Structures are given as C-alpha cells and as structure tokens.
Amino acid sequence: MASQTSTPLEYSTKQNEMNILGFWIFLGAEIVLFSTLFATYFVLEQSHAGGPTQGDLFILKDVLIETFLLLTSSFTMGLAIHQMRDNNKSAMLVWTILTLLLGLGFLYFEINEFIHYVHEGLTMQTSAFGSAFFTLLGTHGLHVSLGIGWVVLLIIQVLRRGITAVTARKFFIVSLYWHFLDVVWIFIFTFVYLKGMM
Amino acid sequence: MKLDEFFVTGDPLILGSQIAIGLTMVGLVVLITYLKKWKWLWNEWFTTVDHKKIGIMYIIAGVLMFFRGGVDGLMMKAQTSRPNMEFLDAQHYDEVFTTHGVVMILFMAMPMLIGIINVVMPLQIGARDVAFPKLNALSFWTFFVGAMLFNISFVIGGSPDAGWTSYFPLAGKEFSPDVGNNYYAIALQIAGIGTLASGINFIVTILKMRAPGMKLLKMPMFTWTTLVTSVLIVAAFPILTVALALMTLDRIFGAHFFTVAAGGDPMLWLNLFWLWGHPEVYIVVLPAFGMFSEVIATFSRKNLFGYVTMVVSIVAIAFLSMLVWVHHFYTMGNSAAVNSVFSITTMMIAIPTGVKIFNWLFTMRKGRIQFSNAMLWALAFIPCFTIGGVTGVMLAMAAADYQYHNTMFLVAHFHYVLIPGVVFAVFAGLYYWWPKMFGFKLNEKIGKWHFWLFVIGFNLTFMPMFFVGLDGMSRRMYTYSESTGWGAWLGVSAVGGLILAAGFAALVYNIYWSFRYASRDIGGDPWDARTLEWATASPVQEYNFAVIPEVTDHDEFWKMKKEGRNTLKKEDVKDIHMPSNSGIPIIFSVAIGIVGFFLVFEWNTLAAIFSVGIIAGLIANSFDYDDGYHIPAKKVWETERKWRGDL
Numbered sequence: 132m133a134s135q136t137s138t139p140l141e142y143s144t145k146q147n148e149m150n151i152l153g154f155w156i157f158l159g160a161e162i163v164l165f166s167t168l169f170a171t172y173f174v175l176e177q178s179h180a181g182g183p184t185q186g187d188l189f190i191l192k193d194v195l196i197e198t199f200l201l202l203t204s205s206f207t208m209g210l211a212i213h214q215m216r217d218n219n220k221s222a223m224l225v226w227t228i229l230t231l232l233l234g235l236g237f238l239y240f241e242i243n244e245f246i247h248y249v250h251e252g253l254t255m256q257t258s259a260f261g262s263a264f265f266t267l268l269g270t271h272g273l274h275v276s277l278g279i280g281w282v283v284l285l286i287i288q289v290l291r292r293g294i295t296a297v298t299a300r301k302f303f304i305v306s307l308y309w310h311f312l313d314v315v316w317i318f319i320f321t322f323v324y325l326k327g328m329m
Numbered sequence: 330m331k332l333d334e335f336f337v338t339g340d341p342l343i344l345g346s347q348i349a350i351g352l353t354m355v356g357l358v359v360l361i362t363y364l365k366k367w368k369w370l371w372n373e374w375f376t377t378v379d380h381k382k383i384g385i386m387y388i389i390a391g392v393l394m395f396f397r398g399g400v401d402g403l404m405m406k407a408q409t410s411r412p413n414m415e416f417l418d419a420q421h422y423d424e425v426f427t428t429h430g431v432v433m434i435l436f437m438a439m440p441m442l443i444g445i446i447n448v449v450m451p452l453q454i455g456a457r458d459v460a461f462p463k464l465n466a467l468s469f470w471t472f473f474v475g476a477m478l479f480n481i482s483f484v485i486g487g488s489p490d491a492g493w494t495s496y497f498p499l500a501g502k503e504f505s506p507d508v509g510n511n512y513y514a515i516a517l518q519i520a521g522i523g524t525l526a527s528g529i530n531f532i533v534t535i536l537k538m539r540a541p542g543m544k545l546l547k548m549p550m551f552t553w554t555t556l557v558t559s560v561l562i563v564a565a566f567p568i569l570t571v572a573l574a575l576m577t578l579d580r581i582f583g584a585h586f587f588t589v590a591a592g593g594d595p596m597l598w599l600n601l602f603w604l605w606g607h608p609e610v611y612i613v614v615l616p617a618f619g620m621f622s623e624v625i626a627t628f629s630r631k632n633l634f635g636y637v638t639m640v641v642s643i644v645a646i647a648f649l650s651m652l653v654w655v656h657h658f659y660t661m662g663n664s665a666a667v668n669s670v671f672s673i674t675t676m677m678i679a680i681p682t683g684v685k686i687f688n689w690l691f692t693m694r695k696g697r698i699q700f701s702n703a704m705l706w707a708l709a710f711i712p713c714f715t716i717g718g719v720t721g722v723m724l725a726m727a728a729a730d731y732q733y734h735n736t737m738f739l740v741a742h743f744h745y746v747l748i749p750g751v752v753f754a755v756f757a758g759l760y761y762w763w764p765k766m767f768g769f770k771l772n773e774k775i776g777k778w779h780f781w782l783f784v785i786g787f788n789l790t791f792m793p794m795f796f797v798g799l800d801g802m803s804r805r806m807y808t809y810s811e812s813t814g815w816g817a818w819l820g821v822s823a824v825g826g827l828i829l830a831a832g833f834a835a836l837v838y839n840i841y842w843s844f845r846y847a848s849r850d851i852g853g854d855p856w857d858a859r860t861l862e863w864a865t866a867s868p869v870q871e872y873n874f875a876v877i878p879e880v881t882d883h884d885e886f887w888k889m890k891k892e893g894r895n896t897l898k899k900e901d902v903k904d905i906h907m908p909s910n911s912g913i914p915i916i917f918s919v920a921i922g923i924v925g926f927f928l929v930f931e932w933n934t935l936a937a938i939f940s941v942g943i944i945a946g947l948i949a950n951s952f953d954y955d956d957g958y959h960i961p962a963k964k965v966w967e968t969e970r971k972w973r974g975d976l
Contacts, residue, residue: 145537149460153533156563160525164567167604171575171586171597178592180585255584259592262584266575280944284951297954 139216141303143296154304158311165315168270169322172263176327180258183251185327190247194324197240198316201275204233205313212306220294223302227286230309234279241272264323271319274312281305337487340421347484376910378462380447381869383469385766387444388759390473392837394436397480399833401429403826406790410823412811422807423490424483424509430493431513435520436476438613438747441755443468443527446555446616448766449758450531452862453549455540455880457873460533462908463950468523468530470918475520478925482512486930489513492805494602495576497587497595502580511929514576519918519925521569528562531555540861542880546640549860549883550626550633553640554619557647558612564651565608572601581931596661603654611650613747615643617754618685621707624757625689627858628704629696632884635688642681642688649678659727660734668727675725682718686711701856702776706757709784710749717745720795738798744791756783756836764855768868769847775839783832789825793818853972859884864895866972872905872960875969897973902966904959913953917946 142148176185211226245265248254255265282305289298337343361367374382404425408417417425451459459465482488489509491500500510535556539548548556576598578584585591587598626633633639655663655671663671689711698704720742724733733739756779763771797815809815854863864886865873875897882888889895920942927936 149533149537152537153460153529156529156532160529160563160567163564164571167568167571167601171571171601174594174597175586175592178594180590180592255578255582257591259585259594262575262578262586262591262593266578266584266586281951284948288952301951 139303140218140294140296140299147296147300150300151304151307154307158307161311165267165270165318168263168267169318172267172323175259175263178259180260182257182261183248183253184260185323188248188251188253189324189328190244191324191328193240193244193247194320197237197244198320200233200237200240201313201316204230204237205310207233208306208309212303215294215299215302218294220289223294224286224289227282227302231279231282234275234282234309238272238275238279241268267323268319271312271315274308274315278305278309278312281308335485337484342421343484350484371912372910375915376466376912378458378466378908378910379871380451380459380462380465381766381871383465384444384447384449386469387440387447387472388766390476391437391439391441391444391755394432394440394476394480395833398429398432398437399830401425401432403830405429406823406826408807409809409819411820412809412813412816414808417807419807420490423492423805424488426805427489427492427495427513428479428483431479431489431517432476433747434493434609434613435517436472436479438751438755439520439524440472440476442558442613442616442751443472443524445620445755445758445762446531446551449762449862450552450555451534451538452765452865452869452873453552453860454535454538454543455861455874455878456534456538457877457905458908459530460538461530463911463914464526464530466911466914467917468527470915471523471526471921472520474918474922474925475516475518475523478519478922478929479512479516482509482516486512494606495598496602497579497598498589500576500598501588503588508929508931511577511580511931514573514580515925515929518570518573518577519921521566521573522921524562525566525570528559528566531559532563535559540877540880543885546637547880547883547885550622550636550639551616551619551860554615554622554643557643558615561608561612561615561647561650565605565612568601569605569609572598572605575601577928581928581933596658599658599661600654603657604651607654607657608647608650610746611646614750615647617751618643620754620758620761621689621710622692623860624703624707624761625692626884627761627856628699628701628707629693630699630857631692631696632859632887633688634691634694635684636883638684639688642684645681646678649674649681653678656725656727656730659730665727672725672727676722679718679722679725686715686718701760702771702773702780703757703761703856705777705780706753706760709780710753710757713745713749713753713784713788717742717747717749721746733798735804736798737794737802737804740804741791741794741798744794748787748791756780761856762862763843764851764867765862765865765869767844768851769843769849770851770855771839771843772847775835775842779832779835779839781832782828782835786825786828786830786832790822790829791825793822793825854886854890859887861886864889866968870968870972872907872965875905875965876901876903897969899966902962902969904962905965906957906959908957909955911953911955913946913950917943917950920946 141151207226207230211223211230214223214226245268253261253264255262285298285301285305288301292298336347361370374386377383404417405422408414408422447459447465451457486508489495489500489505489512490507491505491510491513495510495513498504500513535548535552575584575586579586579588579593585593587593587595589595622633622639652674653671655667656675659668659671689707700708720738724730724739724742760771760776763769797818800813800815802809802813802815851867853866855867856863861878861880862869864878878885878889886895920939924936924939924943927933927939
C-alpha cells in the first residue's frame, strides 16, 4: 500500500510533516545542548586535581566494543525503517528488537566502564575532569536509555495498531533520534576517547 | 530538617507575606468551591489547548509576576531612599534584588511576550491553532510550575541571594549553603523546558501553517519577529539548560564544574550564563519590536516603512546577539584583543537597531497619527529606548567600561532598554490586542493616567541612577553613608518608584473598570487595522477562521477591506477539525514541580520516587491517540452570522 505512492507514509499528513519538522528543530536544540557539554569538557579536561587522567583510565578495547554496538544499532534501525516503508511489519519488528538489544549491549558495556572508572578512583566528585566526563557521557547514556524505553512503547503500539500513518511517523521520529545519538557518540569517541589516549 | 528551618521565620515582613499567601489561597479555594467553578476551570482553562486561552493564561501569570517583581523593586527603592536606612538588612536586600531580576526577566517579560505571541501570531498567519496545541499547553504549565516553585522560595526555605546572574563562587555550596540557590537552578530549569518547547512550536507553526499565498516576505512584522525570536530560543535555551544542570550537579551532587578547589572554573559559569543571557535580552526585545511595528503602522494609517530592511535588521540583530556575550565581563581578565573584538560586535548591534528606529519614524512621517493609548506607548518608547541604546554604546567600549562596570550606571542602562523595549511594548500590545482577547477595549481615559504616571515615574526612577553610577555607586549596595551625597538622587528615584507603582495600579484599575463597564459592541475591527487577526470576531471564535483566507499582501486585511473581500459565503464553510482538551500537560507539569521541590531540599530519594510520575506522564502521552473532533459547518455558519450580523 505504502509503496504505491511516492510520499512515504510518515509524511502522508500535514500533521505528520509538522511533527517531523518539529523534531528536526528539537534535534537542533540537542546539538546546542551537546555542544555546550563538549565545550565544558574541553575547558575542564586537563583539570585532574591529582585524580586519574584519561591516559590512566581509557581502555581502547572496551570503547571499540561500545562503538561497534552503537554504530551497528544505527544500521539495524535504518533497516527497520526500510521494512516499515515496505509495509513489512514482522521484519520491521525483528530489526527493531535487534536494535534494542544492541542498544542494551551498549549500555551494559558503558555501565561496566563507569564502574571500572569508579574503582580506579574517578567519580563525579573527584575532579573537574571527572565531573565534565561523567556529565557528557552520562547525558548521552541517559539519552540512549530513554530511547530504549521510547522504542519499547512504539513496538507495543505497532503490535496493537499495525503500521499506520501515525505509528509510522512515530517510528520515523524515534529513528532520527537514534541516529542522532550515534552521531554524538562518534564525536565522543573521537574527541574524548581517541584524543584522551593520544 | 525541622519545621522552623523549612519555613522562613523571624522577619515580620515575611511572616506577613506567609499569612497573606495562606489566607489568599484558602480564600480562592473557598470562593471557587462556593461559586461551583472547579469543573468550569478544569474544562475551560486547565485542560485547554486553545492558543488564545493559553495566551491569556500566560498574560495573567505575567501580570501577577509583574506585581511580585514590582514589590521587590519598591522594597529596594525604599531601602536606598535615604542614607543609612534600616528597612532591609543586607541579606534580605540581596534576596530581593535577586528575585526582582529573575522574576522580571523570566517570569514577567517572557510570559507576557509568549502570551501575546500565542494569542496573535496564529491569527496573523491565518491559522486555526499552533502546530502542536498540546505541547503548547505543556509549555505554559511547565513555565507556571517553574514560576510558582521560584516564588514560594521566600516563605519556604529561603530565597536565592546571589543575584539574578548567580555568579560562582558566590552561588556555590561553599558560600551559599542554603536552599535558595537550589530554587534558582531547579525552577529556572523547569520553566526553561517550556520556553524551548514554545520556540519549536512557533517555528513549525510559522513555517508550515501560513495561509495560502502568504510568502515569508508577506508575513506581518510581529510574526517575523516571533520567528526570529523562536530561532534564538532554540539556539540559546539549551545552553541555559546545561548551565543550570551543571549548577545543580555542583550544588546538590558535589561535582566541580565551577568550584576552584578541584580544578573547576567559575568563569565557565559566566561564559555559559551570558552565552544564553545575552541572546535572551534579544529574545524578549524582538517580539516587542514587532508589536511596535504593528501598532505604529496601524495608528499612522500607513504601511510599515522599509519592510525588507526591518526583516534584515531583525535577522542581523539576532545573529549579532550570539556574538557579544563577553561584554558582560570585560573587566574579568580577558586580553585586550578579546575585549576589542567583543567591543566591535557589540557596537555593531546599534546599526540594525538604528535602522529600525528610523523605519518607525519614517512610518509615522506624513501619516495620519491617532494618539490612541497603544500608539502613545510606541511614541514614548522611541526616545526612552534611544537613551538606553546610546548608554549601551558607551558601555560597549571596553576601556570605558572599567569605569561603568557593575555600577548603577549599568543598572540604569538596562532598565532604560528593557522597560521601554519590553514593558512599554507589552502595554502597547495589551491596549491594541485587548479587544481581540476579551471583546472590549480598555478605557482610553484611565489609560492616559496609566501612561503618564508610568512614563514619568519610569524616568524619575531610573534617570538619577545614571548620575549616582557615574559618581561611583556600585550596584547591589544595600546602604550608603550621608557623605557620598547620593541621598538626594536616590530619594528622587524612590519617589519615581512610587509614581511608577501608581501607574501600574492605574492599569489594574483600568482592567477592572473596563471589564465591568466597557462597551461590548465593538465589532471585529475596532482600530481599522491592517493584518489578518482583525478579520475575526472579538473575542475570537474558537476555530479562528471559518474559511482560511487567501493572502496577497503584507497588510492583507487592509486590502480585503479596500477590495470588499471581507465576506463569507455559506457554501465555503466546511466542518472544522479541532484538537481535544487534555489533562496530561497540567498533571505532567505538576509531577515535574513536585520532583523539583524535593530536589531543592536535596531529598533525593523522594525526588527519585516521584520521578516515576514524570515517566508515567511520558508513557500516558505516548499512548494518547486522541484525534480531536469536528465542529459541524452549520454551527460555524451560525457563529459567523451572529458576529458578522449582515450575512
């Protein structure tokens, strides 16, 4: 049905168009939010106050696993949207659930990583670096957690209602959100981890 | 925490307020119950998603906050009216100037402007509502909950006392251990969410919901300023969100962003605060410029002079406003090169602003000016605001700023910018659009009292501050000795404050008088105005436009009247889709407010437990599939016949 028209289902009504545009603008605000957190981190990254430094803490292997999980989840989310446009509900849900699992895997490794840092003696209260690091990473992690909860709600709605103009729009929006978190992670990976290990 | 620590005790002024607040609350509850109005309040107001009603609620909140902030201001004026005055002690004075600033900027200016935008902007573009009506209600309720949380601080727990800018290290835990500054961080955060949502909502509304034919460069000027202000909100408010979150983490969770001991940097706070704070000034002043543009064009009976240059100036001001934040701390350790750059960007703002002033003057030139109350405010705005602007250019010079920095000269300057720029505009806007909101005009004669008392009082209050400032009086001084020689100036200033207050009282009396006695028979277009909002009934029908108009000109309604197109054919009227009311925004916001209250007192476990309420609200909203309802064409036709009369 959806594939017969040139406009994707999620853009099929005026209200849907507006919701999607509104979400893009919201992502603009999110860019400002994360930019501010990055700027804060750059100002404070050398303020260790005698506590552990980036070089003492970061382990490339763990970070690479997290990166791999999150980037792959973005890919599977893309596949889910592709299936949604083909009106293939079960395939869409399979890819979505895989996305969720990859997201949960990312969170698992990130929480482990945080526990490791706390054992090494870096908490939010240790130094300005610790505060800035945990706030930037924590804000991203919190976004991922919220995203997982959000996707779960949408899976329930798609199971109940099928792929309609409204559920398709909601799903498309959550996919934008998910890809955005992926982009933020690329910046974290580059400017926090790689830069910190150099 | 013991009960006597929970409530602020020991000060007769505050005890009086506690009793007054308690009695007022009980009185209101009793009155509403007695009149059996709870259901009406809930159905018509608390759960409404109608942009006009939401706008009116914003304006009511703004007027109340104006009173609160005004009382703070009068208390400061009383304390400094004579040398060695002992009306307020230093601590109380600190609290009063802090809450005065926060309340006036965030809880008075912002809701007044967002309220008027809410009422007017969708009408100006020929839309039936904003893009996201339920989100709009959420914006209002989060703002309102944030404002209320901030306002209870002075009776429960203690007010913030580190200035509206809350600079670290003073605002940190070490020097301000009380809960006052927690109130600042949390209440502003909650209100900020609402503002950001409004910004997004207005952008989408303007980009997607304009009537057919209304190209961007055919939009009324007030709509243009709303669009640009909304973009600024989206660009600037997330910075405040982060800054306040970091403050919260520092104060409540022991982080070290701004505390020097563990490597933090207090200047980081200043930079983040003013990266938001300076654009914020333009967020409040741009819509005000838009209102003056509408009022001046209408009452000069001419179209706006230099429309395109107006648009270009607004965009230029908005762009430059993001590049000037360092001018708030020239004296705090920047290199000369940095100060020079920010000096130049600051002075550059005077250029587009000057363009606008001349455009308004040229709009009036050879016009047939009608001295209605709305127009009087616009006329008073131009000279008063120019004084504010010129002193702003003086302050922009970094070298000279070492003399002016943090003196009363600065305080006088920003009051000369913000009061003519925002408050005069809000008054102009209220007099102008009042009939659209309520179906009657405010009385012109009482309005003249309001105008003259306020404008004279304003100049008497703030002009002397320039002189004591140049004479070396720094801001936020709670007392001074006789030998300074400032007593006479500040005495005059205090008298001015009383006249200002009398002006405000005249406004309140005018609202009361007009509500009771003013004529309701004013038609849709009492000012013979130019833009589309006047093509509707007064007060506006709930669906705004029976038929969405086709737009061909800036001053579309003026043209419609000239060409006789302002009529309605029965066959054009169709069923109209409307969004349903929703209780989710108010309940959700109250949940946020409760969590915020617990966080203020650092009862983190309780806050965590009640956060479940916030998450429940998000889930409930996700499953809310209400599609709204339709008003049948027949009913629309009847409503239209009733107010148009001649169909």
